[in-house]
Amino acid sequence: MLNTFPFHFPGNRLNPALTIIFSFAAVICLTPLAFYLSWIASINKRSRPTIVSGTWDIARTVAGLYGFLFIGGILLLNLVQSDTRFLARGNFEQLRASWAEQQLAWLAVSLGYILLIVAGVALAISSRKNSWSIYNIDSDDLESAIESALSRAGLEAKRMGNIWKTGQPVLEVKPFHGMQYAMVRFLYSDVRVREELERQLRSILNETPSPENPAAGWLTSIATGLVIVIIGILALTSYIIFFK
Numbered sequence: 001m002l003n004t005f006p007f008h009f010p011g012n013r014l015n016p017a018l019t020i021i022f023s024f025a026a027v028i029c030l031t032p033l034a035f036y037l038s039w040i041a042s043i044n045k046r047s048r049p050t051i052v053s054g055t056w057d058i059a060r061t062v063a064g065l066y067g068f069l070f071i072g073g074i075l076l077l078n079l080v081q082s083d084t085r086f087l088a089r090g091n092f093e094q095l096r097a098s099w100a101e102q103q104l105a106w107l108a109v110s111l112g113y114i115l116l117i118v119a120g121v122a123l124a125i126s127s128r129k130n131s132w133s134i135y136n137i138d139s140d141d142l143e144s145a146i147e148s149a150l151s152r153a154g155l156e157a158k159r160m161g162n163i164w165k166t167g168q169p170v171l172e173v174k175p176f177h178g179m180q181y182a183m184v185r186f187l188y189s190d191v192r193v194r195e196e197l198e199r200q201l202r203s204i205l206n207e208t209p210s211p212e213n214p215a216a217g218w219l220t221s222i223a224t225g226l227v228i229v230i231i232g233i234l235a236l237t238s239y240i241i242f243f244k
Contacts, residue, residue, distance in 0.1 A: 036064025054128030
């Protein structure tokens with residue numbers, strides 16, 4: 001059974017040290033993603049659309065991908081830049097010796113990568129200011145709700161593509177039809193009018209029924225599959241640690 005594990009080395013022998021490192025990295029990467037997909041699946045089962053602020057939506061997405069962005073990325077970069085022969089044929093003692101010799105290089109690469117990711121996340125959060133992520137919404141229902149909200153807020157706006165304008169842009173919509181999801185970005189410069197538009201749109205969407213969303217089933221299946229994979233990895237790692 002061990003020989004079927006995807007890491008093969010000289011003599012077709014499995015390196016327990018490398019296996020344990022990659023196993024725990026996989027668990028750390030997959031666990032937050034499974035929770036994130038479960039949350040997305042749950043809100044796509046609701047009978048009404050779910051409105052999430054753009055900044056919180058980005059924060060949740062980053063939390064779901066935390067393991068891949070930080071743990072997985074740092075591990076991959078360090079494997080590429082370091083002497084991987086210690087990992088391929090060595091044991092834990094040799095791994096510790098390799099760390100002692102290359103720790104400054106490892107830390108420099110890791111720090112640079114983390115700073116790059118943090119800068120990217122900050123830029124993404126900044127770009128989603130004054131925006132909503134709306135889950136479980138049909139695009140036609142959203143457009144109708146926007147027209148009603150504009151009328152209630154006293155704005156006579158004309159639609160041009162995905163943007164509604166008066167003398168200036170009022171809001172922009174980016175729909176994702178397959179997921180019954182849309183991003184709404186509020187562009188109007190007058191803060192009081194923009195807040196009134198947001199209030200009216202939220203009120204209308206709270207009364208808008210959501211259609212059946214097949215994405216909820218897909219996401220639930222993926223999340224369940226990830227949980228099964230995580231359990232399998234933990235079982236294999238436990239076997240290697242305690243019985244190998």
